[in-house]
Amino acid sequence: MSLLPLNGSxxxxxxxxxxxxxxxxxxxxxxxxxxxxxxxxxxxxFLSLAAQEQAEVIxxxxxxxxxxxxRQLAPDDAADVIQxxxxxxxxxxxxLCDERTRREVVALLAYQDDEAGGLMSxxxxxxRSEATADEAVRYLRQQARxxxxxxxxxxxxxxxxxxxxxxxxxxxFAAPGDRLVRELMEKDFISVPEDMDQEDVARLMSLHDLxxxxxxxxxxxxxxxxxxxxxxxxxxxxxxxxxxxxxGMEALDTPYLQTGLADMVRKRGAWLSVLLVGEMLTTTAMxxxxxxxxxxxxLTLFVPLIISSGGNSGSQATTLVIRAMALGELRLVDWxxxxxxxxxxxxxxxxxxxxxxxxxxxxxxxxxxxxxxxxPLLALTVAISLVGxxxxxxxxxxxxxxxxxxxxxxxxxxxxxxxxTLVDVFGLAIYFTAAEIILRGTLL
Amino acid sequence: MSLLPLNGSxxxxxxxxxxxxxxxxxxxxxxxxxxxxxxxxxxxxFLSLAAQEQAEVIxxxxxxxxxxxxRQLAPDDAADVIQxxxxxxxxxxxxLCDERTRREVVALLAYQDDEAGGLMSxxxxxxRSEATADEAVRYLRQQARxxxxxxxxxxxxxxxxxxxxxxxxxxxFAAPGDRLVRELMEKDFISVPEDMDQEDVARLMSLHDLxxxxxxxxxxxxxxxxxxxxxxxxxxxxxxxxxxxxxGMEALDTPYLQTGLADMVRKRGAWLSVLLVGEMLTTTAMxxxxxxxxxxxxLTLFVPLIISSGGNSGSQATTLVIRAMALGELRLVDWxxxxxxxxxxxxxxxxxxxxxxxxxxxxxxxxxxxxxxxxPLLALTVAISLVGxxxxxxxxxxxxxxxxxxxxxxxxxxxxxxxxTLVDVFGLAIYFTAAEIILRGTLL
Numbered sequence: 001m002s003l004l005p006l007n008g009s010x011x012x013x014x015x016x017x018x019x020x021x022x023x024x025x026x027x028x029x030x031x032x033x034x035x036x037x038x039x040x041x042x043x044x045x046f047l048s049l050a051a052q053e054q055a056e057v058i059x060x061x062x063x064x065x066x067x068x069x070x071r072q073l074a075p076d077d078a079a080d081v082i083q084x085x086x087x088x089x090x091x092x093x094x095x096l097c098d099e100r101t102r103r104e105v106v107a108l109l110a111y112q113d114d115e116a117g118g119l120m121s122x123x124x125x126x127x128r129s130e131a132t133a134d135e136a137v138r139y140l141r142q143q144a145r146x147x148x149x150x151x152x153x154x155x156x157x158x159x160x161x162x163x164x165x166x167x168x169x170x171x172x173f174a175a176p177g178d179r180l181v182r183e184l185m186e187k188d189f190i191s192v193p194e195d196m197d198q199e200d201v202a203r204l205m206s207l208h209d210l211x212x213x214x215x216x217x218x219x220x221x222x223x224x225x226x227x228x229x230x231x232x233x234x235x236x237x238x239x240x241x242x243x244x245x246x247x248g249m250e251a252l253d254t255p256y257l258q259t260g261l262a263d264m265v266r267k268r269g270a271w272l273s274v275l276l277v278g279e280m281l282t283t284t285a286m287x288x289x290x291x292x293x294x295x296x297x298x299l300t301l302f303v304p305l306i307i308s309s310g311g312n313s314g315s316q317a318t319t320l321v322i323r324a325m326a327l328g329e330l331r332l333v334d335w336x337x338x339x340x341x342x343x344x345x346x347x348x349x350x351x352x353x354x355x356x357x358x359x360x361x362x363x364x365x366x367x368x369x370x371x372x373x374x375x376p377l378l379a380l381t382v383a384i385s386l387v388g389x390x391x392x393x394x395x396x397x398x399x400x401x402x403x404x405x406x407x408x409x410x411x412x413x414x415x416x417x418x419x420x421t422l423v424d425v426f427g428l429a430i431y432f433t434a435a436e437i438i439l440r441g442t443l444l
Numbered sequence: 445m446s447l448l449p450l451n452g453s454x455x456x457x458x459x460x461x462x463x464x465x466x467x468x469x470x471x472x473x474x475x476x477x478x479x480x481x482x483x484x485x486x487x488x489x490f491l492s493l494a495a496q497e498q499a500e501v502i503x504x505x506x507x508x509x510x511x512x513x514x515r516q517l518a519p520d521d522a523a524d525v526i527q528x529x530x531x532x533x534x535x536x537x538x539x540l541c542d543e544r545t546r547r548e549v550v551a552l553l554a555y556q557d558d559e560a561g562g563l564m565s566x567x568x569x570x571x572r573s574e575a576t577a578d579e580a581v582r583y584l585r586q587q588a589r590x591x592x593x594x595x596x597x598x599x600x601x602x603x604x605x606x607x608x609x610x611x612x613x614x615x616x617f618a619a620p621g622d623r624l625v626r627e628l629m630e631k632d633f634i635s636v637p638e639d640m641d642q643e644d645v646a647r648l649m650s651l652h653d654l655x656x657x658x659x660x661x662x663x664x665x666x667x668x669x670x671x672x673x674x675x676x677x678x679x680x681x682x683x684x685x686x687x688x689x690x691x692g693m694e695a696l697d698t699p700y701l702q703t704g705l706a707d708m709v710r711k712r713g714a715w716l717s718v719l720l721v722g723e724m725l726t727t728t729a730m731x732x733x734x735x736x737x738x739x740x741x742x743l744t745l746f747v748p749l750i751i752s753s754g755g756n757s758g759s760q761a762t763t764l765v766i767r768a769m770a771l772g773e774l775r776l777v778d779w780x781x782x783x784x785x786x787x788x789x790x791x792x793x794x795x796x797x798x799x800x801x802x803x804x805x806x807x808x809x810x811x812x813x814x815x816x817x818x819x820p821l822l823a824l825t826v827a828i829s830l831v832g833x834x835x836x837x838x839x840x841x842x843x844x845x846x847x848x849x850x851x852x853x854x855x856x857x858x859x860x861x862x863x864x865t866l867v868d869v870f871g872l873a874i875y876f877t878a879a880e881i882i883l884r885g886t887l888l
Contacts, residue, residue, distance in 0.1 A: 272793055300730060308726075
C-alpha cells in the first residue's frame, strides 16, 4: 500500500508532508511524492537532498524531466550525484549536463571524494590585480547573476592562473572606489592543496572563519574553491565514520536505512569475527587457570565483573583520546603526558570501583548468599584486581590510538570493543594471579 | 624549564611556532609566547582561539593590555569568553567592554550557551522594505566598514522589530537598482526561535545552505543572527558529546587536556560505578549456575568469549542507531523497521560467529588442549549460545536508544558499555540454559 495520496493533485500534498514522510517512503513513492510538489517547492526540496537522494530522484522521474533537475546542480554537486550512482548509469547523467558543466564535472571526478579537489567548485570569481575597487565591485555585480559559487571572495590570479591574492567582497566594498585590488588584496592568504583531506580543509576554514578557501595545485595554480556549505556535511561525515569505527565496525559510507543487509553484515561481521578470534585468548587464559577454578568455583562468579570493568574503563579512555586526536587537541608528541594522566585517572577510578566491589561482596555474603569461607580475603582479591584491571584498561585504551597513529593507521580503529578484548585477557591474568597470591593456603 | 625562547625578541618567534607548541605549553608560557608575536599575527591567532583559551590570554596579559584584546571580540564571542571564566572574574571582563558591547553581552548571557540565543550575534544589517535595491546596497556599503557580523544578508523589520523578510546581498546587487526591497525580499524565510537547540539550528542552516539564520522571539521580533562560522564548532561539539556518552561517561564540556583530574574522575567514575553495580547481576547469575559450573568447569572457559561477543554486537547496533538518530536519519516512528533489520543482521552475524566459534573449539580440542569428552556437544552449545547472544545483543543495542528517546532521555546515554552490561546477564542465562539442555546427561 502506498503512503501517498496518489489520487490527489499537486498542492494538496506539500513540502512538509514530504519531508516528514521521506525517511519511510520507498524509492518509487519518493519520486511520486516529489512530482506532486509545486515547482518552487520541488526545487527547494531537491537542492536540500543528499547526493544519493538527488540521484534517486533524477533516475526516478520520466526521462524527459531529468535534464531539468540535473541542470539545477552546481558542477561540484553534479559530480557528487554522478559518484553516487552505479558506474553504468554515470554516462546517462553526464550526457544531461550542458557542455561547460560536463567538462567541469569530468575534471572533478578525477579527485577522491574525500579530498579538497573532490569538494571544490570550479566556479569562482576572478579579478585583475590592476582593477580598482569600483571596477572589481562592478564586475562582481555582473557575476552575481551568473552561476558563481560565491561572489563574496574574489581571487587575483596571474596570467598562468597562479593565485596571487584574495580579496573579500566586503573589503572591496568598504574601500575607497579608486584603490587598486593589488593594494587591497591579502597576499598572505590561506590556500589548500588539491589532495588535502576534507577534514583538514574543514578544520582550517573553521579556524579562520572562512566562507570559502581556494584550492591550488602543486604549482600554485588556482583550481577551485571549497565553500562553507560543505563544511557541516564533512564534519558530520567524519564524526560518523569515527563513531562507527569506535563502535567496533567498518564505517558504513551510506545512511543507516539505505545500507543493504548484506553490506551491513559484511561491515559488522568482519570486526566481530576478528574480535571473537581475539577473545578466544581468554579461553586459553581461563584454561591455564582451570585447576584454580576447579578448586574454588566461587572465583568464577566475579570473572564477568572484573573483565567488563576493564573493558568499560578502556572504552572511556580510548574514546576520549581518539576524539581529542580527531579535534586536533592531541598530537603524537603528547603521548607521554596523556599516559601519565590516564595512569593517574585509572588508579583513582580503580580505587573507587575496588571500594564499591569489596563492600558489595562483604554485604552480599552477610545478607544474601554465602560465598563460602574466607570472604574478606575474596573481597580483597576482587578489590585489588579491580584496581589493576581498571588501571590497565585505562592505560591501554589511551595508548593504543597513539600506537596506531604512530604507524600510520587510523587511531579510531582502536575501537572500544578492540580495547576491551585486549584488556580481557590481561584482566583474567591479573585476577587469577591476585587470587593465587592472596588465597593461597585458604581457598586455593 | 620553559619551552620558549624567552630572551628572544619579537619576530624571532612566529605564529607557526606558537600554533605548534600551543598544546603542550603551560598557561604562563602560552601568554609569554603570545606576547612575542607581531601585532598582526597576535590578532589573527587570538581570533582563531577557542573561548576558553581567549579567556586564558586575556587574564594572562598585563591588565593594561586586557582592554585591547577584549575589544577584538564581537559581542557573541565576548559572551562566550565571559561564560568560560569563573563567576568572580566575569565582572572584570565585562568592565573592559565598551558600553554598547557590554549591553549586548549582558543580554546574550541570559541564554543557555547551547541554544540559538546563546550563539547569535545582535549585530545584523536592517533595511527598510520601501528602500530601492540601490539604496539598500549603498546602505550596506556604509555598514561594511562597521562591526556587523555579516553584510551578506539584510533583514527587513517593521516598526515593532518584527521580521518581515530577508534579502541576500547577492540578490540586491543583481537586481535592477530601482526595484524595491519589498519586491525582492523572501517573505517565506526560515527563522529559528531563541531557545532552539544549537544542533537543530546547525542542521537547518546546513540543509538550506544558509550563511546566516535570523533568531526571533515568540512575537516574531528579530533578536539576532547565527552565522555559518559557528556551525562547525556546534557540530563538532555535539558529536564529541555523543561520542563521549557512547564511550560510557558523562560529556567532558572542556577539551581533554584542559580537564582537571578531579573533574575527569568524577565524570568517568560515576558511570563506571553504575556499570559495576549493574555488572554485579552477572555475579548473581553465575551464582545461580554454580552447581553446573562445579560439575563442568570447562563451561567457564567460554564465559568471557560468549558475553563479550554479545557486548560487541550490542556496541555496534547502539552506535549505529544513536548516530543515525543524531543525524536525523532515524525517528521514533522508525523503531519497528530498525528492530526488524537488526534482528535479521543479528541472526546473520550470530551464525557467522557460531561457525567460527564452533570450528575453533573442535580444532582446539584436536590439536592443542583437550576439553575433556563430549567436545562436539560443547561446540554446539557454544555455537547456539553465540547465535542467541549476538542476536540478543544486537536487538537490545538497537532498541535501547528508541526507549530512552521515547521517554525524553538522550539516546546517546545508551552507551556501548551500558548495553554490554545489560547483555552480559542475559548472555550468561542463554549460555547456561543452552548447556543444560544440550549437555544434560553427558557433561551435566
